[in-house]
Amino acid sequence: MALFRQVMELGGVTAAAAALNISQPAVSKMLQQAEDRLGFRLFLRQRKRLVPTSEALSLFPEVVGALAGIELVQRLSRDLREGRGGLLSLAVTPTLAHGLAPRLVRQFRQAHPDVSLSLRAHPLQEVIRLVIDHRVELGLVMGPVGDSSVMVRDLAERELGCVLPPGHHLAGRAALTAQDLAAETLICVAPHQPVRVLLQHAFEQAGLPLAVAIEVSQSSIACALAEEGAGIAVLDGFALMSARARGAEVRPFRPRVAVQARLLQSRRRPLSRQAEGFVDLAMREL
Structure with a gap:
């Protein structure tokens, strides 16, 4: 296919042989073998030039597409072998x-x-x-x-923390406990999520009921609500990364409660x- 493409694009055996770095007789022989296998002529010789037949003109776009596909597979295989691409x-x-x-x-x-x-x-x-x-x-x-x-x-591993509304009266504390949060409007994720389970356990250890005023499906929603002044969001340390980056008021929860990130x-x-x-x-x- 590569030989056929070169002859079609360069218009002659001599130029195709030079481009492929093979001899002119070898190109002529390979073209003859290709025509024998196909059962029809690919080129006609006119005035020392090869003129493609109608069959060759029909084949050429398909050959170009096939060669492009082969090159893509070869490049992808090389990238995969070398840990690149994919x-x-x-x-x-x-x-x-x-x-x-x-x-x-x-x-x-x-x-x-x-x-x-x-x-x-x-x-x-x-x-x-x-x-x-x-x-x-x-x-x-x-x-x-x-x-x-x-x-x-x-x-x-990151520890639980709290996102406070701007100007909240607890902002002066270095850390917050269950006792500090018991009377506040709390925002937290759903009961089945790890943060809520850990927070529930921490409140039970402190002998206090956990009353979540606003339950959300995602920590990003809890952060947004806290930053708008809707209440205090209790979140894991991974969610607090983006809150800190935005300049939100964040305080650690005490005693320390940690949650683990895992790769599966x-x-x-x-x-x-x-x-x-x-x-x-x-x-x-x-």
């Missing part, structure tokens, strides 16, 4: 999609600029299911996993080079 698919829980994941994605892209990433935010159980079903290669979650079908790597992969599927690079980065940086 696509890495990630599923993350919403809190980490706003805090930890952007940092890791930025660092990974700096090290692997040729790799494309697909990042999808889902609840914890859906992230686990996507990893098990091999619809994504890696999952980034927070809290306990409890499924033996996935391999779990512990990453960073399927036990039944080996990691691609791209995924291995992401895992190495996450384990090294966190």
Whole structure:
């Protein structure tokens, strides 16, 4: 196919032979063999020039497309072999999609600029299911996993904290306790999420009931409500990363309560080079 393309584009055997760095008789022989296999003429000789037949003109666009496809496969195979290019698919829980994941994605892209990433935010159980079903290669979650079908790597640990409304009377405290928050308007995520479970336990340890005035599905919503003055948002440290970056009033919760970020992969599927690079980065940086 490459020979046919060169003859078509350059208009003669001599030029095609020079471009392919082979002899002119070899080009003529290869063209004759191609015509014998196809069962029709590709070129007619007129005044020492090769003129393509109507059949050759019909074939030429398809040959150009086929060669482009072959070149693409070769380039992709080379990139995959050398750990360049390709696509890495990630599923993350919403809190980490706003805090930890952007940092890791930025660092990974700096090290692997040729790799494309697909990042999808889902609840914890859906992230686990996507990893098990091999619809994504890696999952980034927070809290306990409890499924033996996935391999779990512990990453960073961050403590719970509070986002205060601007000018709140508790802003003078260095840290906040359950006693401080008991009479306040509290904003928190749903009861099944790790932060809410940990906060409930902390209030029980303090002998106080936990009364959440505003329940939200995502930590980013809780942050926005607190910054608008709707109440105090109690969140994990990963969600607090973006709040601090915006200059919000943030105070740690005491006694210290920590939540763990974890990286998931399927036990039944080996990691691609791209995924291995992401895992190495996450384990090294966190």
